[in-house]
Amino acid sequence: MFEILGLDDQVESVYHIMLRNPDWGMAELATHFGKSETWISAALARLAELSLAEKSPEAGDHWHTISPALGLASILARKEAELARHQQEVELSRGAVSALMAQYSALNVGSPRLESEFYTDLGEVRMKIEQLAREARHEVLAFAPGGVQPKEVLDNSRPLDEAVLGRGISMRTVYLESIRNDAASVGYARWLTDLGGQVRTVSTLPLRMIVVDRSTAMLPLDPAEARAGAFVVTSEGVITPLVALFERVWQDATPLGAPQRRDSYGLTSQEREVLHLLGLGLTDDGVARHLGISLRTVRRIMSELMTRMKVKSRFQAGLIAGALGWVADAETIKAPR
Structure with missing residues (x-):
C-alpha cells in the first residue's frame, strides 16, 4: 500500500504486527514470521530509516513503534520536498531547452528541415x-x-x-x-x-x-x-x-470503365501479379490479402489461367508459364494452401 513512500509489503507487515503487539521483541517477531532474526533486524532498520520505529534504549533487542500520524507524516513531508525540488529542476530544464531551441532556430534560418x-x-x-x-x-x-x-x-x-x-x-x-x-x-x-x-x-x-x-x-x-x-x-x-x-x-x-489492359501475352496486370506472388511462395490467402481480393477470386483466376494453358495442375501451370515467359519463378507455384 505504501510502496510509493518506500515501505514495501514485508516491512509494512512487520510494522502492523508491532503496532498490535508492542511488547514483542526480536524473538517473537522472528517466530511469528518464520524468519531469521537477521531478516527481522533488516526490516526494523528500514522502519527506523523511515522514522516508523526506534530501538528502546533500556532493552537491547526491543524496539517500539512510532505513531503512524508522526512517522508517515514525516515521510510525506520528505516526499513533498523531493517532489518540489524535482519540479524546480524540470522547470529549469524546460527553460534551458526552450532557450537552446531558440538559439538553434536563429542559427538555422533558411536551412531545409524535415517537417x-x-x-x-x-x-x-x-x-x-x-x-x-x-x-x-x-x-x-x-x-x-x-x-x-x-x-x-x-x-x-x-x-x-x-x-x-x-x-x-x-x-x-x-x-x-x-x-x-x-x-x-x-x-x-x-x-x-x-x-x-x-x-x-x-x-x-x-x-x-x-x-x-x-x-x-x-x-x-x-x-x-x-x-x-x-x-x-x-x-x-x-x-x-x-x-x-x-x-x-x-x-x-x-x-475505371475501360476494360482491363492485357499485355502481349494476354494477361491482365492482376493475373500476372497473382502468378508472380504465387511464384514467390505466398499462399492463396497471402495473395488475396496482398491484392485486396477474396480467396475465392485468387483460385478462380488460377483456374481460368490453367484452363487457358490446358493443364490440370499448378505444377504444370508453373512450368508452362515459365516457358512462355509469363513469370520468372512460376515453377515454384504450388497447390492451393
Whole structure:
C-alpha cells in the first residue's frame, strides 16, 4: 500500500504486527514470521530509516513503534520536498531547452528541415484528412489499397469528396482492381467520376498515400497495419519522389470503365501479379490479402489461367508459364494452401 513512500509489503507487515503487539521483541517477531532474526533486524532498520520505529534504549533487542500520524507524516513531508525540488529542476530544464531551441532556430534560418506530424489515434487521422481536404487549393492525389471497403465507409466519404470536387479541385485516385468486382465500390467510383474526379485501378499498390497540392503528404506509420496511425510530411525532398511515384503508377493504371489492359501475352496486370506472388511462395490467402481480393477470386483466376494453358495442375501451370515467359519463378507455384 505504501510502496510509493518506500515501505514495501514485508516491512509494512512487520510494522502492523508491532503496532498490535508492542511488547514483542526480536524473538517473537522472528517466530511469528518464520524468519531469521537477521531478516527481522533488516526490516526494523528500514522502519527506523523511515522514522516508523526506534530501538528502546533500556532493552537491547526491543524496539517500539512510532505513531503512524508522526512517522508517515514525516515521510510525506520528505516526499513533498523531493517532489518540489524535482519540479524546480524540470522547470529549469524546460527553460534551458526552450532557450537552446531558440538559439538553434536563429542559427538555422533558411536551412531545409524535415517537417512532420505524427498521429497514432485513428480519430485524429480522420480529422487531419478532413483538414487537408478543406485546405486543398489545386490537387489531391491518392493511393487507396486495401481492396473493397464497407458501403458505410464509402457513404461517409461522400460529403468530404463532394466538397473538394465542388471547389474545382483536381482529384485523382488509384484503387486496386478488386473494386471492379464490388457493386458498392464501383458505384462510389463512378459517382466520383461524375463529379469530376478521376479513378483508375491497378493490381497492386505500394502503400496508402494522400498528396495535397504537391506540398503535403499523409503516409501510414506502418504500411502493413493501417490502424497503427499516420504521419504528415511537408519536406520537398520527400514530396517530389512521392509525386513521381504516383504519376508512374497512374500512367500504367486502367481508367475505371475501360476494360482491363492485357499485355502481349494476354494477361491482365492482376493475373500476372497473382502468378508472380504465387511464384514467390505466398499462399492463396497471402495473395488475396496482398491484392485486396477474396480467396475465392485468387483460385478462380488460377483456374481460368490453367484452363487457358490446358493443364490440370499448378505444377504444370508453373512450368508452362515459365516457358512462355509469363513469370520468372512460376515453377515454384504450388497447390492451393
